Amino acid sequence: MFKSIFVFFISLIFIQASSAQTQLFNQDWEFVKDVDTIINQNLFNRNSTVNWQKISIPHTANIEPIEKVKQQWQGFAFYRKFFVISASDKGKHIAIKFDGAMQEADVYINGQKIQNHKGGYLPFYVDVTKLVNYGAENVILVRLDNRDNPIIPPGKPIADLDFNYYSGIYRNVWFIKKKQLHISDAVAANRKAGGGLLVHYKNVSSSSATMTVQTEVENGGEGERTASIRTKLLDAKGKVVAFNRIPLALDIREKDFETFTQVIEIQNPQLWSPTHPYLYTLRVEVLEKGKVVDMEEIKTGIRSLKIEAGSLTLNDEKITIRGTNRHQEYPYVGNALSDNAQYRDAYKIKQAGFNFVRSSHYPHANSFLDACDELGILVMDAIPGWQFVGKEAFIENSYQDTRDMMRRDRNHPSIIMWEASLNESGMSKAYMKKTHEIVHEELPFDDTYSAGWIDDAYDVFLPARQHGKYPVYWKNYKKDKPFLIAEYGDWEYYAGNAGFNQKDYQNLKKDEKTSRQLRAFGQKRLLQQALNYQESHNDNFYNKAIGDANWLIFDYKRGYADDIESSGIMDIVRLPKFAFYFYQSQSIPEKNSKSEFNKPMVFIANYWQNIGDSTVKVYSNCKEVELFLNGKSLGKQKADSDKYSTNLAYPPFTFSIKNFEAGTLSAVAYQIDGTVIKHSVSTPKTPSKINLIVDYSGKNIKAGVNDLVFVYAEILDENGTIIPDATNAIEFEIQGDAENVAPKLVKAEAGIAAILLKAGSKPGKIKVIAKSEGLVEGQLMIKSFKSSK
Template identity: 55%
Template sequence: MLFRCLSSQAQLLTLAAFLGLSACSRSSSPATSGTEVSPLQSTFNTDWEFVRDVDTTMGPSLFVRADKSKSWATVMLPHTPRLEPVVTAEKQWQGISFYRRFFRVSAADTSRRVAIRFEGAMNEADVYLNGRRLMRHQGGYLPFTVELTPYLQVDAENCLVVKLNNQDNQAIPPGKPLKDLDFNYYGGLYRPVQLLVQDPLRITDAVEAARPAGGGILLHYENASAQQATLHIQTEIRNGHRTARPAKLRTVVLDADGKEVASTTTDAPLLTPGGATSVKQTFSLASPKLWSPSQPYLYRVQVAVLDEKGNSVDQQELTTGVRTIRFAPDGFYLNGQKTRLRGTNRHQEYPYLGYALSDEMQYRDAWKIKEAGFNFVRCSHYPPSPAFLQACDALGLLVMNSIPGWQFFGDAAFQRNSLQNVRDMVRRDRNHPSIVIWEAALNETDMSKPFMDQAHQAVHEELPFPTDVYTCGWMDYAYDVFIPARQHAKAPDYWHKYNKQKPILLCEYGDWEYYAQNAGFNQTAYSGLKESERTSRQLRGQGERALQQQALNFQEAYNDNFVGPAIGDANWLMFDYKRGYAPDIESSGVMDIYRLPKFAFYFYQSQYGPVPDALGFGKPMVFIASYAQPTSSRQVRVYSNCSEVELQLNGRTLARQQPDKDRYSNHLAHPSFTFTLPKFTAGTLKAVAYQNGKAAAEYTQRTPGPAHHIQLTFDKSGRELTAGRQDAVFVYATVVDAQGTPVPDATSAIQFAATGNAELLGDNPVKAEAGIATTLLRAGSTPGAVSVTATASGLPDAKLELRSVKPQ
């Protein structure tokens, strides 16, 4: 998020005294896309104190810094109440926790509006200031703002306390007790917090304003094309002064290079004390660059409130993409072009940290989804972090935003909260160009028709536009688009014969039908496989054959989804994750919980390209889905987005051939390539992919030898390790042979150590899985050099040098 400092030095010094910060404090996140915030604010994520599992009585001692009755720990946000084991019979932590923050306010700031905004507080939050409870908020996935101004102590220490309860509560979606839930919701202040210090004459917040199609800034395009687009901007201004105030609204649209392409200044009606008004502005953009997955072009919109002297007293900046969407029974149309939705599902969980991800970690997840070849992601089964949506805007990922819910339909209180989730989700996220559809439905839940009607209507009331607004639900009622899972229908036809005049999008596939319903009913070749062999739930450590089976399952299902009217699909799923109802990892991800790819990752990557998009994704690629071991199959499957592949063994060409034409490939844009080896021969397999007769990509797989040493790498995925943000990266210790080939059957216990301003999180030592042990490295408060070492019995030590950087 980009924020600007006030031009008045006096105001800056007042703010500095208030926050205890430098005179010009500005956030370090990327430019906001859809999420609206104040120009003057602190991220307010440092110097918190935390305690859990203590007496829940809200006594006076909670608000006294000198209190020694509880073991307060100093923490930064985002924060998780407990580092959770990756696999354990013990359930994740649930209970009561407290966060508190001391701060001071100068007398000069009493004329300003002071509030605090929580992006995510799980799951029920009671907010207190100086012993007074100001708000109770129910729901852990969407933001809320608390007004502090009337209750502040001037020239004295204030104490803000947040009491959090993430125990089961059937009134708060998802509602289902954690022990029965198919995902985990964690605890804590797990998303950023902002302290807002605003002029009383200000732009409102859409969620806080709580008015249909109101509050904050609302963008909408009409008649958008490559020739012209009409941009409508509605901005709500509130007057918190005790007297009426005139105001103007100055709005500027900038292109990606910062060049002004449109601007206007509009008089607002005279604002009565405490009154609010919406100012509408219209812009004509000539020859706009359209936003799409292949070219996610973003404009910047700057909106400033001017007082009667022409001074800017409040301003916000957000990014926007010019695009049109249309869902029809015959397809999804983006900017008038029929576009197949090629998607995945994503849970936001990390090992150890649960939900407490930095903005950079959110970006890296989006990067991996794009890198895997997907153009679409479903936010299963709750609204994601605004930072993830901003990354989708920037990287070019189409998004289905979803309310919290899974197989549970609660009482009237639950339904009220769920419908409020629908509205708050739309209000928070309505300006993101990446969001093309709203899942205003409870996943796999037997909802009532009145509830579905209200949820569908709520989206359209919040976005009252004749085009570009679509709802969806897993039941074929009320919603604009029908989104069943593949397994919700029976084999072998599934949804091939769906003939209603409604778009159908398969929101899950590739897992359950191979796990629990006589997997492979569609494939006679599977008849001899054991249930454990034909499932898509395969850990990386389960071996080559398991990973090949998972990849084949996804390929078979994805290919089959092209039969019939489905306009696209989203596989289950991108990353392995933990569940409340089972102690093991749900392992149908195409990457594991540590974000390491399985073979299926490369199958999907092969379905994009081979012409790179504007960001470089979709380049020519080729991958050999084999470890080239004596136990490996003689049938070698190769994934590529090119037209021909040559397979060499120890420098000798075995074959150069066209893509497969089997039942698993006949509808694919880029079928796989299957080669048959005459016999096993140790050495080097090399695949060379050709496009237009020229070599375009190659991949080498050597037969692994004995373990020789460790290679250390870390996962960057478009973002450096960033200091002062609770940012963490995966560090991978790969056991390799003398030639540097990973040894996939290595299970060495690897001990990690780190020096510099950083810390290691989670298990240590870590047992290698499929030759790789993973640790999580979190940057400290200041940038600088960091060193990680890895040691294992019988192997030389390995060392990795990296640097954490300043926030962007």
Template identity: 55%
Template sequence: MNRSFLALLSLLIFSWGCTPSSEVETVQTHFDFNKNWEFVKDMDTTITPSLFDLASSNLNWKSIRLPHTANIEPLVIEDQQWQGDSFYRKFFRVEPEHEGKHLSLKFEGAMHEAWVYLNGKQVGYHAGGYLPFVVDITDQVSIGGENTLLVRLNNEDNPEIPPGKPMATLDFNYYGGIYRDVYLVAKDPLHISDPIAANRKAAGGVYVWYEDVLSGEAKVNVQIDVENGRATKEDDVRLSLVLSNAEGKSVGSTVSDLSIPAESNRIHTEKIAVKNPELWSPDHPYLYTLTAQLYDGTKLIDSWQQRIGIRTFGFDEENQFTLNGERLYLRGTNRHQDYPYIGYALSNEAQYRDAYKTKEAGFNFIRIAHYPPDPAFLEAADELGLLFMDAIPGWQFYQDGIFAERALNDVRTMIRRDRNHPSIVFWEASLNESGMPDSFMDQAHSAVKEELPYGQNYTSGWRDYAYDIFIPARQHSRPPGYWSGYEKDKPLFIAEYGDWEYYAHNAGFNQTAFEDLTEDERNSRQLRGFGQKRLAQQALNFQEAHNSNLKGPSFGDANWVMYDYNRGYADNLEASGISDIFRIPKFTFYFYQSQGDKNLDEAEAEFNGPMAYIANYWNDPDYTTVKVYSNAEEVALILNGEEIARQGPDTDRISSELKHPPFTFELDEFTPGTLRAEAYIGEEVVASDERITPKEPAQIEMAVDLSGKKIQSGENDVVFVYAHITDSDGNTVWDADQEVEFTLEGEGELIGQNPIQAEAGIATVLFRAGEQAGKVVIRAAAEGLEVGSIELKVE
């Protein structure tokens, strides 16, 4: 009884979390289905009646909440992580108020082969871990009675499921579990269809596109696919559309009367004119809210709501990208979605924090690697102002037959899920670095055009063949010119750079054949613990590569990669991230931050404000090169109160094309004390940074990474908690490597290696919030140091 009551309670108190609130009336149709699951792995997968019976089951079920990973992994995954079979089970009730409704379950992501059973009967099957699927349970669910949902998952290598490549040679991990949200969807049989369940070309759900954006009166075109599952007669309904601005005020609306025959669907299109629209861009990510309401007589029976952004984009006569009529260079990065320990099982808040840090690093673009992201990440990109290249799952693998069919289906599913996001401008309908035949590329390119028939439907691929945009990696060409000599009449975007060409001396892109071709000290794969000289080398590599990219015809580039990540086939981390796996920035992070489109008029700007960063810990007598990253005009370097020099930015070979070259100071000798950089615009100091030579380790000071989102209870929200080993004055001791142990007081749990050795003066643990709001205290202790503590507020 308690189990069923909790499941019912979760349904009653939750409203569709991925849509914005608005004063426009809506009806709740999507209910949180993440709580009160049970999990077991490595068991006999024979489906028996006992699996559906709480009293008779003899498996060792563990109570869990979604999102969930099938296995907590070590920090560094050697060879490959856990792969195998697991079961997820949930007991739930559907109350009599849902009698007669169309009922389904929507899974946003489950890795990667799923069999779904309800009350002993199989009701669904899905292959593919990165895109959603919908299971109709209308005819199998018991209304008012106890129901048992069972999901069997398998995440073993499978050449028929993209990405297809076996884990032993794949350069990233696909983890197990139901790692994204699940919803119970309860709708009137007459309803706005789901784009995934409808499975219709350029249809299903709501599809939005724009015209006359720059005319002063933009046209917002809205196509709605209404489905009548009633079996008896044609129904007359009223369809209302309301477009609200960011303040919740209506700026346009329509009302239409429709007749829809029983057991059929109707696609209807309306147009809303918006005078003097606020246009969405990375510098001004203005979002409207579009609401569709479906009435049967005077009764509101269904609604749909999403934030949208009015914008137009394309390419000029020189194949340069334009947004809202103006050229915009796309300065981007790649991002893998995994966290340490928990794999893909990130909360929506954690997804937002990853996007926030990407924006904070000065980027305006993300080329996702190498699969569609969580919907919450795209919502964050919309809100923060990050342009986006969406991609189907795939990397260095192709196979005719079922694999190819599923990859082509992924193209359509990805677009149907993501087509209304203002952040998305390109569709990577390509299996990255894979030997795709021309026929596959032709079909993938055509699929995008079919799903998005009203223009602004740019495809991209790593092969210079069928796609609208050519997106090679820098290392796919050769030094010294790389892609600067590209002459074809096609937009060029350098989709990866800064890692492999420095790691393998441009020896092609076979990840396993050239592992030992370069010295550790000069490549871009540098952990924070390798020290400041090697971090400076990584930053220099990325600077050189980015400067080279700017010499050619490309309209943008994306570095490899935003965060360090586990590689699946190797016994070390892929460490070319500009931040480490715990999201702690390296020197390279600040190089890119200095390249941002500076907003010098607002000293307190959340992003792209005036900045200065000293890429030197000032703790090594043998390292007296001081590089300062800044977007200012001049930088003065001051040591112990005395100005050493004030100078302009570098003018060397690898700085010639940069928007804001760094400032390099060569000091004759090392003098301990306070090193300060002051950045000038004219005669005004607009930013500064400081390093103080640390003394001996004395204490621990703690911090938490919130990155624009408070910690949420009841969501499996996770945040990084950092323990800085400092001297008695609070200066981080950058070479400290003591073992640190974390303890928790309050609800929640600490996840990860604990105790853990500090890396470059910082030890990190992952905190997962519990079900209840309140305060928790986390402490960190190390031998011989004063204990540190931090109080966290869980909302």
């Protein structure tokens, strides 16, 4: 019997539900929390005395306030769903797959416990073939426990953790119905470099590439079966551009599996990169006696990768990482984001000018990685871990997390490194050696790279800026090893490199020095945050780092402190601070590009109020900027050349203005080709009205999938200028099939109040009304669309 362990690398997107055999299983669930945790028959009965709430997935077990008033909810939550499987499906393979449930799950089918899964960030696969009733009703019950647990990574108690893990079945659930002869699930198979589909590209150039496709097929039925594989690669228009000409056939014994390996040449491939994120569709079909019995489709990107000391090369072109860190939480719903909400977060990262994101400090959702593939954002995938190393059971679970993460995500073209490291934790040498080995066991290719925060076993070293000491930091790193500044711009200003114990140093901050600045803190402090990032980003490139990733893109909540961690360049409701525009100005404008990103830009980081500041900071990626006040030129300048700007792609422009004059301040940026772009700010007057806008960020709101969008109420003067110090209480009203997840009454911060709107089950019109005493009310009509899933 032929068992191939043929190997290759990463270059695709996740296994998507592309056939009718795999369907979303998110609707018609019931939920209850804080009830008797003893499993009894009452929980499985339709006429249960338990007060079940009807819900759909993704779901959080507790709506959390936007501000931390107490520790996030922890406890037991129960989810159940009644469903019927046709009698004609008897003999097929039936499974239910959970993309993420926080954090220990006990799964019951028809009253019988079938599985326990430990870990809230990675999928688990429940084979129910032999336990379901065919032609009759079934019930699945999931008991979740998200209490502190030292054997489940990250392991550290919430009260001491620098982020929150929330609750619920917060990612998609899938119902899988296949023939007994089928492509296996990579995580469920639990085999080194095995299971499911695995794709690797080599000899990649613009003229050709070699694609190797590994497909694992299981025979769950009785008797030996003969299977063959038919593989096609389709371009973005659906045209077949490559295929296996001679299908490979193998005999598979009963209750066994075989691995098929195919090598396919591709001519004139479109190569995937951050500036050209071209995706193909790979279609793999399993045939028995000439008929298709199973099929998987995945998105795939063709690219080469090489990381060495001082250099990252993609498709034979050197790229400098200009990145950020991200936590996956939203206000109110915690981690329970819709797929579209995940995409909108990725969209904002791209919009900010970044080409890289670190999944801090755990694996993020499949749909977020899909968005990075589609938008062209490089990714470092990370296992769960932060300032904690547990005992033997914790270590074993962490090893399994490393394998499961790689098996789930190995086919994403966006992923370039695997952070198989417990962040800022005192890992043993044995642990580091083992996780590094796991990375290379799961993807044993030349272009696979492990990464870790301790400079030991890993291929890439991940120091944070604060892990070094002022003023040298990492300028004198001597080893011949690639390294990436994985965090910078926050802690070195917050605590002056005082150490990693945030709890002990949380009172060291000085209000006007720290990078932790809310939008409400005003112009001066927002400019200080932007300058901190500018200074540290500039200083990072006095060394041989392959790039850096700032801390971080979005504000978030964490367990160890009572306030919002506000070093994000966008706040927790995804509104930009001045630092957002600094980073956006560092992106190289793409010539004649149809892309909505990496455009010429200019932004005045000033509210133009008489607050005694004689300077105006302008961010732009253009050659020159001219400033106008009420139509009169204040002069044209080239970019700054100070000590904070020596290594920047596009330094800011700093203008000195002698006298304040109310009115309109305009910046005109001149590009090399002579074209101009403009940005203006005006002196705010008396608050007059409310204007409503919705944040689509590349995706319309979809009905029936718990989609979430932020709606913002801007407090404007009569000329349409936002009042930057307005704190009015805004009352929101929703009409139509949608709900406001936020409170009905929201206080504005820096002139804007935000709610989180969740679309209902039916597509249609949604009306949002915002009122506040003394202001003309705002109205907005939003249309929700039918989901394609």
